[in-house]
Structure formats: C-alpha cells, structure tokens
Amino acid sequence: MRSPNMRFKSFVTLTGALLARRPLTRLLAAAKDCRRGAVVVAAAQFLGALRARFAMVLVASLPAVVATPTYALSQESVGSFLATAMPLATLGTELYRGDREGAWQYALTFTTASVSTEVLKHVIHSERPDGSDNQSFPSGHATRAFSAAAYVRERHGLEAAAPLYVTALYVGYTRVNADRHRWADIAGAVLVAEVAAAWLVERAPAAQVTISPEFDRRFVGARFFARW
Template sequence: MKKILLITLCLLCITNSKAQDKTITSAGDILQMALPAVAFGSTFLYKDDHTKPTWQFIKAYGSSVILEQALKHIVQKPRPDGSDNLSFPSGHTTSAFSGAAFIQRRYGWKYGIPSYILASFVGYSRIQAKKHDGWDVLAGATIGIGTSYLFTKPYEKNKINVSLNKVDKGYTIGFNYSF
C-alpha cells in the first residue's frame, strides 16, 4: 500500500511539474509583450510635449527589435532544445527589458524595480523552457536596456544619468550621479 501511495505521489509531482513548466512559459510569453505594451500605453496617459515619450518609445523598442533580429541572423546560434528558431539573443528578453527600462527611465525606480523583476522572470522562463541559455538572456536584457537608455529621456528626479556622445574617432559613454 505504501509503494502504491509513493508511486502515485511521484506521478502527481511529475505531472504537476510539467503543468508548472507550461504555466511559467506561458506567463513569460505574455509578459514579454505586456511590459512594452504598458510602456507604450503610458506615453498616451502621461503626456509630455517637451520630450515626446511616444516617439522615444518607438525609437527605443524598434531599435532593440532590429538589433536583436540582426544579431540572430549574424550569430546563427541554435537553440538548446534543437528547435528551428535561432537562439542568440533572446527576443522575449529583449522585448521585456526594453519595456521595463523605458518605464524605469520615464517614471523612476518606483515603477522600474517591479518592471525589471517581471522582465527578469521572462528571462528565467526562456531558460526554463530550454529555448535559451544564460548568455542569450543576458544579451537580450543588455540590448533592451541599452536601447531604452539611448533613446529615452530620464525621469526628472533620477539621480543616475547615462549619456552617449560621439567624438572624433568613436563614442564616449558617460555616467552621472547627482546627490
């Protein structure tokens, strides 16, 4: 009787584990579009004629998607699960972190921290689903954050500011902290 109960319990755990994996993957799929959708929608709710937030979002998100797709076709890294799509960088993670970084830059860390947590969950869901490895997710996050930082004007009360300037033979990246 104990063996039957133990086997039944093990089967339930395995079945439940697969259901949880599907739930995590589905949640990541939804969040990778929800974060940029919320960021884009916020540009219509909180109007700012001086900085044109809608245009900033379009440039940030659009450039992140273009860069992510270009890298996928240049690198040609296969996915860990062997499926047909390319792996490097993670498009889901790029999308999620682009939205999260836009929210953080425009509205501050109060909204940025929860956004980054949700974007990190998207990255986790891609690794858990065996669609990407850690490098794919890290590259996607870097692209999403980087393009948002390049094209989005910072929140007025931000103490941290990142800038990119063109110089004679290249570019400089500046980090400023106000206190």
C-alpha cells in the same frame, strides 16, 4: 362675535389672496427655479468629476492589458504574454498620461532593440538548447520585456522600474526553463535593451509612475499607476 371657525376661514382666505398676488407668485417661482437650477448644476459637476475620477482609476489600475489565467496556461505561455503585455502597457500608460515625447522615445527604444535582436540572431546563428533552430542569441522575448524596464528606468528612475525588472527577469526565466534559451541569451537581451534605452531615452522632468507585478494562483500581470 365671530366664532373660531369663522376666524380660521378668514385667515385661510386672506392667505390665499396674498399668495395669489402676481409679484409674490413670481418671486416664489423664481426661487424655485433657482433651487432647481442649482441642483442641476451641482449634479452635473458631481457626475463630471465622478466620471473623470473613475476613468483615471480604471486606466491607472488596469493590469497589463488583461489578467491572464495561469491555471489554463503553461509557464512558457505566461512568459510570452508578459513579453507582449509589458511593452503595450508601458506605451499605453505614457499615452494616457499625455507624455507623447516619452511614448515616442519608448517606441523608438522598442523598435531599435527588437531590430537589433533580430539582426544579431541571424548573424550569430546560436543554436537553441532544444535544437529547434539557430536563432537563440539574444532572446527576443527578453528583449521586449527588458525594453520596458530599461525605458522606465531611464525616463522615471530605478525605483519605478524595479518591479518591471523583476517581471522581465521572470520572462527570461520562463524561456530558460522551457529550454528555448540559455542565461547568456537573456543577458544579451538585457544588454541590447539597456543600450537602446540609454541612447534614445531622456529623463522626464516631473513624472511619478509606479509599476508593480501582480502574481497569483489564478492570474499574472503588471499593475501600472500614474500620477501627475
């Protein structure tokens, strides 16, 4: 009569012999490779989706070009920054969304408004409040800022453009507060930007863009969010 220990050894030997057969070994190896391949494919798909989502969130939620520390800047410097950041961020947002037609229309709007402003400055010869020169009307800074707001209103609607108008109005305030312009100069800039946008911009077929100003004690900027 065999002892339990002998039975156990026989069972181990029989199991080893079965596993050593080539068909079964190939089957187990194939199953292992399938599982490994599935894990690799799933991981690659997950990383690809993660990278795409991260890129979208990063670009869509970036403040307008950079966040500018206000504690190191005067109010006039903040206004100058926004006057440059708003057009760049508007153009960059349209390019990122793939709206090349809109980007081209804004480029034309910005160029037309800026050139018209410079022509009016040299024709009207309005003296600045601080007496530095005679190119006060209309305000170039306000023209650049309001060109972004006017474009977004024509292209995407007033709701999307409302925060930009608030930011552009703040730019105008900084110019008046710095004694570089009068409110009439700001109004002239608004008129130039609105006429250029109404002439050159067409309504987007189906676009959802949200642009909101960001103000804090330590930074100021504008947040752009695009969804399509």
